[in-house]
Amino acid sequence: MSGPDYMVILVPSTSHAMHAEAALKRAGIGCKMIPVPRHISSDCGVCIRIAREDQAMARTVLDAAAVAWESMHDC
Amino acid sequence: MIYLDNAATSWPKPPEVTAAMVQFIEQVGGNPGRAGHRLAVESARIVYAARQAIADLFGVRDPMRVIWGANVTEALNLALHGLLRPGDHVITSSMEHNSVMRPLRTLEAQGVAVTVVACWPDGALDPCQIEAAIRDNTTMIVLTHASNVVGTLLPVAEVGRIARRHGLLFLVDAAQTAGAYPLDMEDAAIDLLAFTGHKSLYGPMGTGGLVIGPRIDTGRLRPLKQGGTGSRSEREEQPAFLPDRYESGTPNVVGLAGLAAGVAWVQRQGIAAIRAHEVALSQRLIDGLAAIPGVHVYGSLRAERQMATVSFRIAAMDPADVGLRLDEEYAIMCRVGLHCSPAAHRTIGTFPAGTVRFGLAALNHEAEVDAALVAVERLAKGVS
Numbered sequence: 336m337s338g339p340d341y342m343v344i345l346v347p348s349t350s351h352a353m354h355a356e357a358a359l360k361r362a363g364i365g366c367k368m369i370p371v372p373r374h375i376s377s378d379c380g381v382c383i384r385i386a387r388e389d390q391a392m393a394r395t396v397l398d399a400a401a402v403a404w405e406s407m408h409d410c
Numbered sequence: 411m412i413y414l415d416n417a418a419t420s421w422p423k424p425p426e427v428t429a430a431m432v433q434f435i436e437q438v439g440g441n442p443g444r445a446g447h448r449l450a451v452e453s454a455r456i457v458y459a460a461r462q463a464i465a466d467l468f469g470v471r472d473p474m475r476v477i478w479g480a481n482v483t484e485a486l487n488l489a490l491h492g493l494l495r496p497g498d499h500v501i502t503s504s505m506e507h508n509s510v511m512r513p514l515r516t517l518e519a520q521g522v523a524v525t526v527v528a529c530w531p532d533g534a535l536d537p538c539q540i541e542a543a544i545r546d547n548t549t550m551i552v553l554t555h556a557s558n559v560v561g562t563l564l565p566v567a568e569v570g571r572i573a574r575r576h577g578l579l580f581l582v583d584a585a586q587t588a589g590a591y592p593l594d595m596e597d598a599a600i601d602l603l604a605f606t607g608h609k610s611l612y613g614p615m616g617t618g619g620l621v622i623g624p625r626i627d628t629g630r631l632r633p634l635k636q637g638g639t640g641s642r643s644e645r646e647e648q649p650a651f652l653p654d655r656y657e658s659g660t661p662n663v664v665g666l667a668g669l670a671a672g673v674a675w676v677q678r679q680g681i682a683a684i685r686a687h688e689v690a691l692s693q694r695l696i697d698g699l700a701a702i703p704g705v706h707v708y709g710s711l712r713a714e715r716q717m718a719t720v721s722f723r724i725a726a727m728d729p730a731d732v733g734l735r736l737d738e739e740y741a742i743m744c745r746v747g748l749h750c751s752p753a754a755h756r757t758i759g760t761f762p763a764g765t766v767r768f769g770l771a772a773l774n775h776e777a778e779v780d781a782a783l784v785a786v787e788r789l790a791k792g793v794s
Contacts, residue, residue, distance in 0.1 A: 348641035348654050349443030350474060353458030368454075370446025377644045381446040381454075401472065403651065 342390055343369070344383040344397070345376060345405040352381050358400035364389050375408050384410065411741045412778045417558055417586065417719040417769030418745050419608045419615060423672065424773075427612055430671035434664050441660055443640030453663050460670035461653075467611075467673060468603055468621055469594035475622045477656045478666065482585045483509040484634070485604035485620035488656060489581050490514065490552065492631040496521030499548040501540055503564060504529045504757045505557045508750045510583055514552075523547070529757050532710045533562030541572045550579040555587040559754040559767065560709030561692070561719035563591070570599030579626070585609060586717050589676045590684055590772070601625050610684075610771065611676060613669030616662050628655060635659070676772075684772045688718035691770050691779055695720050698783040704790040708758045708765060718770035721760070724790045729766045732789060736766075740785040744768050 346352045352368055359366045368381045375382075385393050390407060397404050413421050434456060440449030442457050458473070465473040479485045490513040494500055500517075502510060504526050518524045525543045529535045540551060551573050556563045566582055573580035581602040584593060589610035595603055600623060607617030622628065629650070636648045637658030649655055676684065693713035700707045704725040710716055724732055733746035747764040748755050755761040768782060 347649070347651050348639065349454045350458060350461070350653055351651075353454050354474060356455075357458065357462065368446065368451040378642065380443055380640050380643075381451060403474075 340387055341384050341410050342387050342407050343372065343375065343410045344385065344393065344407050345371065345378075346382065347403055347405060349380050351403055352383055354400075355383050355397055355402045355404060358396055358402050359383070359385070359393060362392070362396040364393055364396060366393075372410055375410070411743065412781055413743045414768040414770065414774070414778070414782060415743045415745050416609065416771035416774070417561075417717075417749075417767060420610060420612055420771045420773075422773060423612050423614070423668070424675040426671045426675055427614065427668045431614065431664050431668040434667040438663075438667075442663060444660070456663055456667050456670065457661060460666040460673070463670050463673040463677075464605070464619070464621065467588070467677075468605075469596050470621055470623075472624075474652045475624075476619055477622060477653050478617070478619045478661055480616055480662070481608075481618040482583060482604045482606040485618055486510055486552075486581070486583060487513050488620050488634050489602045489604060489631070490517060491634065493579065493626075494522045494550065497547060498550070499523040499525065499545050500550045500552060501525045501527060501543045501548060502552045503527050503535050503540075503554065505533050505535070505559070505562065505564065505754045506552075506554050506751070507558050507583065507585065507754075508752070509585070510552055510554065511753055526753065529562075529564075531758055532708070533557045533560045533754065533758060534710065534715075535564045535569075537565050537568040537572060540569050541576075544572075544576055544578070548576070548578055550581060552581040552583070554583040554585070555593065556591070556717045556719075557709075557751070557754055558586050558719065559749050559751050559765065560721045560758060561586070561716035562709055563587075563716055566593075566600065567598045573601075574599045586719065589673070589681065590688060590717060592681050592685070595621060595623055607665070607669040607672065611669060612672035612772075614665045617665040617669040620656075622652070628652060633658070679772060687772060688770055689713040691774055691776065692716070692718040692720060694776060695768060695770065695779045695782070698779070699786060702783070702787045702790050705786060708760065720768045720770075721758070721765035722768075722786075723760070723765055724786065727789065729764050732766045735789055736782075736785055740781075742782055742785055
């Protein structure tokens with residue numbers, strides 16, 4: 336049985352989410368802004384949902400673009 | 411009507427600016443960072459796009475270091491009140507606007523030492539005078555990029571190199587230049603750049619901000635305000651990261667939508683093309699005014715040494731009367747008096763009556779300059 340298809344990336348703020356979205360889109364990585372799931376954090380902002388298969392590439396892209404991100408989680 | 415008060419605020423705005431603001435109000439409207447629904451996210455995208463546009467304009471790598479504020483005055487207050495402490499010494503010029511002078515005089519009363527370096531009567535600054543004023547306790551140099559009274563450009567790149575050589579912070583007020591004159595923070599060694607959105611970036615009033623360079627320790631730069639940011643909502647302490655450390659409260663997204671459209675318009679025209687147009691118009695205005703008997707023009711009289719802001723007086727006429735008659739008899743809008751810059755007027759010798767100021771912009775054209783020259787000539791003839 337396979338795990339969830341998606342992962343979420345937590346970022347410090349909505350501004351960071353937009354920064355991350357711009358970098359991921361430039362790299363051709365599909366992503367969607369969604370409210371932070373309550374089981375992951377009490378924060379009221381947004382996080383970035385990506386396909387699980389893009390996890391490694393997303394890390395590389397965000398780090399290369401110097402986008403501050405906090406953690407990646409199953410969702 | 412002929413609008414020549416662009417040094418106060420540009421008008422009219424490109425139609426794209428209005429369209430972007432209407433689009434936001436009618437189609438988006440969400441509060442960025444305060445929810446995860448599509449309208450809030452779209453609103454956040456608009457704020458981010460404006461941030462990126464400003465970062466690109468000034469050669470800044472990290473758009474998160476672009477901090478929004480209500481105007482350039484708020485940005486200057488953040489930088490000055492946020493960084494200067496009693497015992498520090500700060501150097502500035504005698505061409506500054508009160509947006510720099512008043513925070514400095516307030517800080518002076520709190521124990522910050524202030525040196526105002528005198529500029530020449532045409533508004534020009536000798537960078538050596540800045541270097542000569544440096545003391546052991548000097549921590550910052552703050553300089554306007556160009557005078558709002560006579561348009562004279564100040565040598566920011568040279569002063570930036572002096573600041574860097576002496577390990578000082580360098581704050582630049584780009585109110586009169588951002589969008590109309592090339593400015594790269596790294597090239598000019600600028601650590602803090604305060605800008606307005608509603609002049610040569612063609613955005614609406616209520617937009618502007620401070621770009622914080624990489625040499626600034628944001629732990630030392632105190633915010634002017636604290637409050638809700640939409641981030642770290644479980645905590646009662648202000649977030650330490652940028653931009654949230656300095657951006658509490660719902661931002662002016664409708665304004666930023668207009669600002670992003672204004673910056674995009676400027677980039678499409680090209681700053682070099684805008685500059686060439688403004689230099690040609692200003693030289694035409696300066697030469698025309700200088701040729702009118704009884705008119706005295708202030709500043710360098712050389713358009714390439716200044717922005718498209720020209721100050722003059724008609725002999726024996728109060729500038730306030732000139733302004734009123736230009737409005738009522740010729741439908742020409744200008745600004746008269748001291749232009750919130752008493753030190754600059756003392757420097758050029760026009761305190762306390764001030765001058766008549768024509769501020770040109772990218773959307774002005776030759777026929778408007780010529781009509782203004784005819785109007786001034788008629789007024790001058792009436793009194794000479």
